[in-house]
Amino acid sequence: MRPLRGPRAVVLASAVLLSAGVAPPTTADASPGIFRHSHGEPLNDLRVTPGATFNVAAATICRPGYATSVRDVPESEKDDVYAEYGIAHHTTNQYEIDHLIPLELGGSNVEANLWPELNDHPHGYLNSKDILENRLHDLVCAGQVGLASAQRLMAVNWVAAYQHFLGSWPGTAASSTATTQASSSSGTTSTGTVRITSVVTPMAPGGEESLTAHSTKPDDACTLVVTLPSGRQSTAHGLGATTADASGDATWTWEIGPTTDPGTAHVAVRCSAGTATGRFTIT
8 A cells, every 4th residue: 555645644644743742734735845954954844744653652663673564665755755845856865765753763654754854974874863763762662751752852853852862963072972872772892092983773684784983093994893693794795894084984884684683783893003892783
């Protein structure tokens, strides 16, 4: 069955978000969506993308593999979302069609919950909103934030929520601290001269994982080794040796195999300046 669109999707989204305390759009405007902005970050147009959720409980979204099991956004639907925001042309990786309320927080696949999220990371591997999504998922599953509250925060102003839960904003002097907080489940340790500054967690099989480490030595020679939950060392393309840039940052991007077992994967970064270890979850 094709996901709902247009006025019907807005009606559905409005009904769902009323139960979560989110004000629905007042009219179904046919004009293209206009990005709102908060602290320089573009936000969804609430007329076009008010957000919508599945009727699920926290226990369901906290089950390993849940988000992967419900993801269903065909290319035709993505094209419609771009059209709804008047985006006729865009460069590769400039945007991603994002679930406003993420699947891991009970978000739906209907167009009322999809918007063109600007890729705000200069290297294109991790959006600021992804960091917040992981953090709120952890808090909901730990019973520290209610699911409806988390959904409402994502729908209305995720930038404000980011600052509330993570403190500093990516791009500021404390950005690496914010990323580390967001990835608290990554359990990173380091020698002090080399540290892991970001790793996406959780990650579904078939997804593209990224890890960035910082060395105090510019242009350092570094190697990344990933041990999968099965105990086998990953041989995915993109791992192994690389050279840090002039700032000492090294980035690896690789695919998690579609048949990879769920569980905890361990990472080890070895540079000439030192070592760092961590972990991420495969759902």
